[in-house]
Amino acid sequence: xxxxxxxxxxxxxxxxxxxxxxxxxxxxxxxxxxxxxxxxxxxxxxxxxxxxxxxxxxxxxxxxxxxxxxxxxxxxxxxxxxxxxxxxxxxxxxxxxxxxxxxxxxxxxxxxxxxxxxxxxxxxxxxxxxxxxxxxxxxxxxxxxxxxxxxxxxxxxxxxxxxxxxxxxxxxxxxxxxxxxxxxxxxxxxxxxxxxxxxxxxxxxxxxxxxxxxxxxxxxxxxxxxxxxxxxxxxxxxxxxxxxxxxxxxxxxxxxxxxxxxxxxxxxxxxxxxxxxxxxxxxxxxxxxxxxxxxxxxxxxxxxxxxxxxxxxxxxxxxxxxxxxxxxxxxxxxxxxxxxxxxxxxxxxxxxxxxxxxxxxxxxxxxxxxxxxxxxxxxxxxxxxxxxxxxxxxxxxxxxxxxxxxxxxxxxxxxxxxxxxxxxxxxxxxxxxxxxxxxxxxxxxxxxxxxxxxxxxxxxxxxxxxxxxxxxxxxxxxxxxxxxxxxxxxxxxxxxxxxxxxxxxxxxxxxxxxxx
Amino acid sequence: xxxxxxxxxxxxxxxxxxxxxxxxxxxxxxxxxxxxxxxxxxxxxxxxxxxxxxxxxxxxxxxxxxxxxxxxxxxxxxxxxxxxxxxxxxxxxxxxxxxxxxxxxxxxxxxxxxxxxxxxxxxxxxxxxxxxxxxxxxxxxxxxxxxxxxxxxxxxxxxxxxxxxxxxxxxxxxxxxxxxxxxxxxxxxxxxxxxxxxxxxxxxxxxxxxxxxxxxxxxxxxx
Numbered sequence: 001x002x003x004x005x006x007x008x009x010x011x012x013x014x015x016x017x018x019x020x021x022x023x024x025x026x027x028x029x030x031x032x033x034x035x036x037x038x039x040x041x042x043x044x045x046x047x048x049x050x051x052x053x054x055x056x057x058x059x060x061x062x063x064x065x066x067x068x069x070x071x072x073x074x075x076x077x078x079x080x081x082x083x084x085x086x087x088x089x090x091x092x093x094x095x096x097x098x099x100x101x102x103x104x105x106x107x108x109x110x111x112x113x114x115x116x117x118x119x120x121x122x123x124x125x126x127x128x129x130x131x132x133x134x135x136x137x138x139x140x141x142x143x144x145x146x147x148x149x150x151x152x153x154x155x156x157x158x159x160x161x162x163x164x165x166x167x168x169x170x171x172x173x174x175x176x177x178x179x180x181x182x183x184x185x186x187x188x189x190x191x192x193x194x195x196x197x198x199x200x201x202x203x204x205x206x207x208x209x210x211x212x213x214x215x216x217x218x219x220x221x222x223x224x225x226x227x228x229x230x231x232x233x234x235x236x237x238x239x240x241x242x243x244x245x246x247x248x249x250x251x252x253x254x255x256x257x258x259x260x261x262x263x264x265x266x267x268x269x270x271x272x273x274x275x276x277x278x279x280x281x282x283x284x285x286x287x288x289x290x291x292x293x294x295x296x297x298x299x300x301x302x303x304x305x306x307x308x309x310x311x312x313x314x315x316x317x318x319x320x321x322x323x324x325x326x327x328x329x330x331x332x333x334x335x336x337x338x339x340x341x342x343x344x345x346x347x348x349x350x351x352x353x354x355x356x357x358x359x360x361x362x363x364x365x366x367x368x369x370x371x372x373x374x375x376x377x378x379x380x381x382x383x384x385x386x387x388x389x390x391x392x393x394x395x396x397x398x399x400x401x402x403x404x405x406x407x408x409x410x411x412x413x414x415x416x417x418x419x420x421x422x423x424x425x426x427x428x429x430x431x432x433x434x435x436x437x438x439x440x441x442x443x444x445x446x447x448x449x450x451x452x453x454x455x456x457x458x459x460x461x462x463x464x465x466x467x468x469x470x471x472x473x474x475x476x477x478x479x480x481x482x483x484x485x486x487x488x489x490x491x492x493x494x495x496x497x498x499x500x501x502x503x504x505x506x507x508x509x510x511x512x513x514x515x516x
Numbered sequence: 517x518x519x520x521x522x523x524x525x526x527x528x529x530x531x532x533x534x535x536x537x538x539x540x541x542x543x544x545x546x547x548x549x550x551x552x553x554x555x556x557x558x559x560x561x562x563x564x565x566x567x568x569x570x571x572x573x574x575x576x577x578x579x580x581x582x583x584x585x586x587x588x589x590x591x592x593x594x595x596x597x598x599x600x601x602x603x604x605x606x607x608x609x610x611x612x613x614x615x616x617x618x619x620x621x622x623x624x625x626x627x628x629x630x631x632x633x634x635x636x637x638x639x640x641x642x643x644x645x646x647x648x649x650x651x652x653x654x655x656x657x658x659x660x661x662x663x664x665x666x667x668x669x670x671x672x673x674x675x676x677x678x679x680x681x682x683x684x685x686x687x688x689x690x691x692x693x694x695x696x697x698x699x700x701x702x703x704x705x706x707x708x709x710x711x712x713x714x715x716x717x718x719x720x721x722x723x724x725x726x727x728x729x730x731x732x733x734x735x736x737x738x739x
Contacts (some may be wrong), residue, residue, distance in 0.1 A: 205713040
């Protein structure tokens with residue numbers, strides 16, 4: 001059987017991991033579709049074509065530049081520069097439509113004679129002597145190896161007048177900036193495409209990246225969940241263990257209440273339930289005991305009461321039938337008869353007490369004032385040290401006045417016996433109304449109840465008095481409980497005793513309805 | 517619980533490994549080293565060799581797009597006790613200038629320009645009497661053999677990073693590609709992670725197996 005913790009963890013694992021499979025295929029499909037839009041054979045071919053186109057255009061531009069250089073090398077205006085070292089204004093108009101460009105004029109020894117720049121070429125490469133030296137012997141125009149990428153084209157041509165070599169013309173021409181940027185952009189993207197060919201399956205790469213991020217996160221979330229599930233289920237497990245302990249008979253077990261949440265409330269409710277169950281259990285035991293005692297009392301009363309009347313009749317007949325004249329014997333018969341009658345009378349009283357205790361008469365409930373009843377009882381003990389403090393706002397409630405009177409008399413009589421035994425003291429009865437509860441508080445300053453017998457004083461036939469039958473407090477408790485009330489004892493030996501009788505008015509009303 | 521987690525992790529690892537195994541390249545067009553010939557040249561131990569399938573159509577196409585490829589040649593000379601007596605790594609680059617329409621093949625100290633790919637292939641795809649070590653430093657009577665491996669990397673790490681960046685953000689401007697300054701640390705790490713997974717294949721696809729020559733003695737070699 002799996003624990004709730006295991007079930008929670010399995011549930012979380014399923015929740016966390018189950019979506020991986022559909023997500024994997026969904027994301028993979030979307031990625032493939034997404035990639036195929038931009039990364040496919042048609043786009044690659046188009047990029048290759050665009051790249052070729054850019055190269056071709058550049059090549060054409062180079063050829064144009066080479067032709068231009070050749071043409072210029074044959075122009076008289078250019079030759080004049082070599083001869084005069086002066087750049088005339090006619091040069092500008094000669095090359096204006098090919099701008100931006102720069103013309104460098106080198107003598108046959110490779111020394112720079114002059115330069116002419118048409119248009120703006122801020123980043124144009126410089127031509128140095130070591131660039132020129134290899135060109136001095138060239139008989140034909142040609143392109144110079146690339147200097148500065150594809151932004152500039154450099155061409156050279158020998159310049160002659162007749163057979164005489166005047167020098168070398170070097171033309172540096174700027175490539176159209178827009179063309180250059182666009183061509184570079186096309187080439188860059190084409191190169192990126194070629195790069196992607198060497199990558200693995202792109203969608204799988206992305207998915208593995210996704211998993212590499214997802215898995216640690218999933219592990220972290222599972223770990224967190226395990227932590228929290230332990231936190232949640234630990235009190236439940238403790239509760240399970242607690243129920244086992246209680247089931248084994250240890251009613252003192254209490255769940256620690258560490259929070260105010262549902263778990264805390266459950267723990268508190270469990271503890272309250274234990275208290276309540278303990279009280280109920282004690283009540284049941286008490287009732288069972290009481291029932292047993294009542295049965296015993298009933299049997300005893302029955303068995304004792306039956307022979308008493310024949311005994312009385314027989315003794316009386318024995319006394320009446322004596323016709324002898326021996327005065328001593330006649331007196332002896334009288335004395336014995338009186339003794340027997342007295343003892344029988346005592347036994348009759350005992351039987352009545354037993355009968356009263358054994359009987360379970362229905363309560364005769366009626367609305368009444370507990371204060372008035374207390375005042376009546378107090379009048380009976382007017383000569384005794386008896387004080388009453390009554391709550392004027394004490395509400396009327398349903399009770400059996402005869403039974404309640406017996407309760408008061410039993411308590412007061414016990415108290416008076418204790419005071420007399422001690423030599424001094426007094427009795428107080430107080431009533432208090434609290435919300436829906438009526439309290440009667442009895443106090444005496446007699447000998448009190450020793451600790452060792454405190455649990456027994458409500459049991460039948462338990463008495464500390466020589467002539468007591470031990471039924472007084474047992475009867476009190478039975479009557480209070482029949483009224484749905486409780487009685488509790490607070491006592492200290494040699495200081496006094498306090499009984500608190502509590503009656504819940506709602507319970508009284510329910511009892512009343514039940515009796516009716 | 518621990519068992520469940522272990523089972524999950526094991527399954528995940530098996531799945532990932534299976535994916536990687538299926539992604540590995542086949543044997544067709546595998547780069548090979550042939551005609552390895554040790555010789556004595558100018559009192560040096562030299563070696564010649566040809567690299568077959570080094571320039572596949574895909575590699576040639578990539579070179580012609582303007583990307584620079586790096587050829588890496590590992591040469592080990594071992595004695596019969598399997599101990600290295602000499603080890604050399606030769607790096608050679610081959611590139612194509614798309615504007616000038618010419619190839620450049622560069623070794624450590626020389627660069628040669630050719631306009632035809634067949635010439636570039638000849639220059640880059642073979643070793644011709646490559647001087648390795650003075651003969652005097654080798655035991656003349658000892659037995660030796662050569663181990664050689666060649667690989668070509670058509671994509672530099674910078675270019676791979678550019679492509680990864682471009683994949684993750686195709687709209688970025690070209691001049692910002694591969695520039696880490698524009699990204700947060702998280703983005704950089706994420707990019708590197710993705711880059712690692714999507715570019716992890718390229719290393720193994722273009723490397724030959726080790727070629728091992730027969731055993732020879734220095735005295736057996738032709739001059």
